[in-house]
Amino acid sequence: MSSSLLAFSTLLGLAAAVAKSCPASSPISCQTTGTIQNTCCTEVQGQVLQVQFWDSSPATGPANSWTIHGLWPDNCDGTYEATCDSSRAYTDIGCILEDKGHGDILTYMETYWKDYQGDDESFWEHEWSKHGTCYSTLNPSCYTNYSKEDELVDFLNTTITLFKSLPTYQWLANAGITPSSSKTYTNAQITTALKNKFGATPILSCTSGKLNQIEYAYNVRGSVANGKFIAVEPTGTSGNCPKTGIQYVPKDLSTTPKANEGSCS
Template sequence: MFQFNPSKGMLALAAMNLITGTTANLKTCASSSGFSCQSSSTTPTCCFNYPGGAFLQTQFWDTDPVTGPSNSWTIHGLWPDNCDGTYEANCDSSRAYTNITEILQAQDRSDLVSYMDKYWVDINGDNESFWEHEWGKHGTCINTIEPSCYTGYESQEEVGDYFQKTVDLFKGLDTYKALAAAGITPSNSKTYTAGAIKAALAKVHDGAEVYISCSSGKLNQVWYFFNVQGNIIDGKYEAVDSLTSSACSKSGIKYVPKN
């Protein structure tokens, strides 16, 4: 799914436009189906994401308290956006499951759970509740992974697919390495410009502009935006510019270490 690019010195999504194959039992989508947010269609189908057609792979840099490894950002989630910065939330209360760990383990995804426990972590130490929140608020609003879109659907199958896809995207968007390759490393004394940070991250996002967030002048979030052709699990992802304007200062941004 990913290829190593020696010129960038890190894992990158191969051209960010490859079809990312999985073993999901979703209905087959024609390669001619349009990209989300780029079609005039307003009809959601199992092969067309609507209204949440833009997808954000979002990441945290938590330092107070610290979460995750000192040399890696952590996962926030995978969110559908209505192509304009607005979004639907908590779309299906009947599928707002409160046992994500059990669901994943029952699907023989224990390795996925272990990875999530390291890289998809809650600031208060309650990973399970965090995962439940992300699935209930965002996952249930993705129309191309509704149960009716599966062939031979097995209960809660879409839950495992959603978390696996989010992790796969995260693995191909190594924010820490992308910044380090541009000389942007955690420091208690150095500061950086927003332009330099965005330029470094655009190199792993097919040149598309990312969204950065700051808290008290410190870099703490990155959002990568995509449009998708087909369903979100094994569809074709295309990197697109951020739909959200950053409130970070243009200069003097701190990127403090995880002490």
């Protein structure tokens, strides 16, 4: 599906149902000037980046899919705030999801939101505390009949919902770009294949010439919980992959770490 305009009017019936609704005329993030009047309906850190990993060794996730890194707020210029509210640095996220009746989210995360060392829970906690707590529209004050951790569920659900709408592996494969131990690709080939589907330029990141991360940028009208996500050109960075000779290495699934298994009391 095209992600140029993605509306989250319903988010699988999750905690978003209690997030305060925003007027259709709410300003689009990164397009306002001066002080934002309603920080529950316009993101203070206005650009939102859905970030994906390609881990080949150690390998994470299925052989035919990228995995989730996170959902990062950005100040519309490449800078960002981090770890904004230590009082909401929730732990035992898997147990929170189970307790709130969202085992479906947890099951999806256990497949597609993976840590390269096998410590998925710590990875989720890090992404939430560093990035999730910084969304102004996910502040508890933005909720009606707020229950603790509602905003965490919305953050996780929005992250995976966006990820599902961005099938990077399939988009690249459709353009003839598939993992290979010998073939290389140009930056333009990869960028064009993804831009044609997403509607805006992705940010490509490489390590030692190997493609391992992609960021898709959005502006948002309304809350990150249930607003409209608009694909936009990224600001502040253009990635670090070379123009030519980019390797897209197959995943070596024999190197996949065993996930640390926790238990809920």
